[in-house]
Amino acid sequence: MTTIHYREIVCDGFNHAEVIDEHHSFDLKHFADACGQSPEWVLQLLEYDILDTRPEERIHQFFGDDVSRARRAYRLQRDFDASLSAVAMMLDLIDEVQHLRKQVRHMNVKDF
Amino acid sequence: MPKSHYEVLGITRNATPDQIKKAYRKLARKYHPDVSKEADAEEKMQGINVAYDTLSNEEKKAEYDFQLDHPEAFHQSGTQTGTGGFDNAHFYRQGFNQQDYSEFSGFEDLFGRFGSGFGGGNYQYQKQQRQQQRSYQGEDQHASIEVDVAVAYHGSTQQITLQIPTLNAFGEAEVQRKTLQVKIPKGMKEGQSIRLSGQGQTGINGGKNGDLYIEIHYKDTEKIRVEGADIYYTINVAPWEAALGQTIETSTPEGTKVQVNLPKNAKTGQQLRLKDKGIPSKTPGHLFLVLNIVYPAAQTEHEQQAYQAFAEAFSAFKPRNA
Numbered sequence: 001m002t003t004i005h006y007r008e009i010v011c012d013g014f015n016h017a018e019v020i021d022e023h024h025s026f027d028l029k030h031f032a033d034a035c036g037q038s039p040e041w042v043l044q045l046l047e048y049d050i051l052d053t054r055p056e057e058r059i060h061q062f063f064g065d066d067v068s069r070a071r072r073a074y075r076l077q078r079d080f081d082a083s084l085s086a087v088a089m090m091l092d093l094i095d096e097v098q099h100l101r102k103q104v105r106h107m108n109v110k111d112f
Numbered sequence: 113m114p115k116s117h118y119e120v121l122g123i124t125r126n127a128t129p130d131q132i133k134k135a136y137r138k139l140a141r142k143y144h145p146d147v148s149k150e151a152d153a154e155e156k157m158q159g160i161n162v163a164y165d166t167l168s169n170e171e172k173k174a175e176y177d178f179q180l181d182h183p184e185a186f187h188q189s190g191t192q193t194g195t196g197g198f199d200n201a202h203f204y205r206q207g208f209n210q211q212d213y214s215e216f217s218g219f220e221d222l223f224g225r226f227g228s229g230f231g232g233g234n235y236q237y238q239k240q241q242r243q244q245q246r247s248y249q250g251e252d253q254h255a256s257i258e259v260d261v262a263v264a265y266h267g268s269t270q271q272i273t274l275q276i277p278t279l280n281a282f283g284e285a286e287v288q289r290k291t292l293q294v295k296i297p298k299g300m301k302e303g304q305s306i307r308l309s310g311q312g313q314t315g316i317n318g319g320k321n322g323d324l325y326i327e328i329h330y331k332d333t334e335k336i337r338v339e340g341a342d343i344y345y346t347i348n349v350a351p352w353e354a355a356l357g358q359t360i361e362t363s364t365p366e367g368t369k370v371q372v373n374l375p376k377n378a379k380t381g382q383q384l385r386l387k388d389k390g391i392p393s394k395t396p397g398h399l400f401l402v403l404n405i406v407y408p409a410a411q412t413e414h415e416q417q418a419y420q421a422f423a424e425a426f427s428a429f430k431p432r433n434a
Binding site: 008009020065067072075079 | 295
């Protein structure tokens with residue numbers, strides 16, 4: 001029988017937040033760690049064009065903006081048992097749908 | 113009273129593994145937070161994931177069924193028994209308290225499929241479990257937060273409370289409920305992340321703690337839409353302001369006022385770009401004022417006469433033929 005314990009932790013003071021932006025780069029290992037996945041899995045994202053390959057870069061270099069996309073890919077793969085080629089298409093369609101939804105919402109302007 | 117895992121998936125206790133999987137897939141398509149339009153999709157999906165994780169595993173399912181049949185044996189404070197024994201309504205409630213602005217949209221997958229927590233699908237964690245004797249760095253954790261667009265200009269301090277599944281020093285499953293004060297810096301683009309070093313999962317056997325990544329999203333409203341570092345801000349203008357190309361004063365999402373010269377015969381939907389007045393990131397975004405022409409209602413006789421004069425002045429204008 002598994003027993004799960006609860007522990008309350010309150011961290012005093014402010015926590016330093018480091019901005020992970022397009023200027024923040026990771027090597028393969030650290031990027032894989034940030035995604036909670038293996039480096040092999042990350043390399044597959046490149047193979048399936050889920051992450052942009054940057055041919056001008058000889059070494060694998062990943063940027064802050066890629067983390068979010070890789071995490072979404074992971075969730076879709078996990079929750080739908082989807083192949084990476086399906087995940088690639090889902091991500092493109094989701095991006096487009098979200099963009100359109102934003103536009104539609106913004107177009108439904110009421111008097112204010 | 114919280115729903116049972118069977119109720120969450122909409123199945124009976126004698127459902128076959130195929131039926132469980134089918135029910136899960138159907139709900140995942142509806143509530144997956146990356147796809148769904150439902151407001152509470154994230155919370156629902158977390159519950160669905162836990163239910164599926166429990167019921168799709170023979171051992172966990174048997175344990176859960178036993179708990180359902182013997183509820184009196186599992187009322188303990190501070191400790192919950194069995195992965196299926198959680199009160200989902202509490203366990204999955206978005207654990208974020210906001211000091212200002214917004215509600216936390218919650219963790220994307222701290223509890224997703226229960227995987228990253230207790231021996232599920234996560235790579236790093238599986239490795240850790242296989243090799244308990246060595247020290248391992250705790251897993252990085254990911255969350256997302258939705259804040260008002262004003263935070264982009266001024267930054268904000270948020271108090272967040274999160275629940276992190278981990279293993280304690282004795283190798284026992286533990287849920288840490290952690291409260292943090294986080295300063296969100298100004299200039300964050302839509303979808304950008306901040307990293308809180310060492311605030312992820314606790315390291316094992318003296319290993320380093322993982323980091324916590326928080327993705328920042330801005331609340332869209334009818335007036336405001338954020339794309340990357342650009343902000344689209346709808347402003348109302350009067351027909352004569354638009355037709356004559358007048359100078360108008362308007363507020364901005366930053367909270368300041370600006371004067372803008374409208375182009376003559378401006379139309380609804382037309383966008384005016386205020387360069388570098390969007391989110392003040394390293395490469396500043398632009399602020400796009402999206403014009404929305406509004407017409408006053410003619411209520412008094414004087415106002416009706418004004419519209420009549422307007423109609424006569426534009427007698428050649430045939431809107432249905434335009």
